[in-house]
Amino acid sequence: MEEREKRRAKEILSGYLAATKHRRTPERFAVLNAIYDMDGEFSIDELGNLLERKRFRVSRATLYNSIRLFLDLHLVVRHSIHNNTRYSAALQLHPRFQQICSECGRIKDVDAPKVFEALEETKLKRFHRDYVSIYAYGICSSCQGRITRRRDKKNRKIKK
Amino acid sequence: MEEREKRRAKEILSGYLAATKHRRTPERFAVLNAIYDMDGEFSIDELGNLLERKRFRVSRATLYNSIRLFLDLHLVVRHSIHNNTRYSAALQLHPRFQQICSECGRIKDVDAPKVFEALEETKLKRFHRDYVSIYAYGICSSCQGRITRRRDKKNRKIKK
DNA sequence: TTTACTGCAAATATTTTGCAATATC
DNA sequence: GATATTGCAAAATATTTGCAGTAAA
Secondary structure, three states: OOHHHHHHHHHHHHHHHHHHOOOOOHHHHHHHHHHHHOOOOEOHHHHHHHHHHOOOOOOHHHHHHHHHHHHHOOOEEEEEEOOEEEEEEOOOOOOEEEEEEOOOOOEEEOOOHHHHHHHHHOOOOOEEEEEEEEEEEEEEHHHHHHHHOOOOOOOOOOOO | OOHHHHHHHHHHHHHHHHHHOOOOOHHHHHHHHHHHHOOOOEOHHHHHHHHHHOOOOOOHHHHHHHHHHHHHOOOEEEEEEOOEEEEEEOOOOOOEEEEEEOOOOOEEEOOOHHHHHHHHHOOOOOEEEEEEEEEEEEEEHHHHOHHHOOOOOOOOOOOO
16 A cells, blocks of 8 residues: 555544544554555454554454444455455545455456546536445456365365 | 346356255255345345245354355355445346445445446456446435534444 | 543354254265 | 255354543543
8 A cells, every 4th residue: 555545544534533532542543554554455363463563462342443443434445355354455545446356365456447437427416425446356367277176165264 | 136147146056066966955045046036235134034034944054154155156245334244146247336425324326327338348357257346435415414523433333 | 630542351243163963866 | 875964052253342441632
């Protein structure tokens, strides 16, 4: 995630906290920072681990609380990838189109000028839009091969 | 969900079961039918309830087992919607465009033919797409007024 | 000083698993 | 008849909550 977006994310959080008289706790900013330092999507555990490595331990409850707040602010998106819950930093200054492999979870940006153009022209009635996300879920070609093969009950979970 | 898609889904399941020597149990077909009878996305509970109403009770375990199988076959997609896990039938011929109010969480379908058309024409390289979601986040006009005022922690979950 | 926020541990909720009974092949 | 699948209940995970202590404003 780019620095600019990370900075913008912190501004949004700051603004929200100020506007609603909530508190600027170090935990909230540490968690947000960690999220924007993550490469791609991550589980709650992975996020907690990154924070530990940064020597900033936060409780599970705070982790969940922060994530929920960030979800509300759309600074984070919650995904379902191969039957697991994962998150990713979400802030985007421009509409974004991503393809997500349901098998390996890999996310790739798609450039689709025509789609963005059409989006631009689409008016939403009685709705002020902040931003737009497009997700294409499917299977990437490298997973395609594996997929019809072995289909046992084990090893379906992606690593935590 | 259209009948045609439902039928196709059952063919895919049949084919898979035959090919892999798994069993054609009434449960599997009942669950698949129910999924394709659902209108939009649903929770495990809602799915169970629909089945009960159809007087075809299946255990929780079977519900989860079936869903997992269908996820593998890409007959179902698992979503994360506003911090809840939900599923939907996956053989959707048309992508879905939803506007989500960040304030009240209300979700409304948007009809944007131009966008859908452009999506249709967009090829994804080395990627087989199952399902496309477009989310426009923002504020609906009925929330516009309230917006700067109090923002409590309650009622953030969408109804189960 | 006030009270929102944190951590902890307990409570809930969600999903998976072990196993005996059953039904498909 | 052999065994994959089911339902049930228990186990394992994941998430939320209550509360007392802490710290931001």
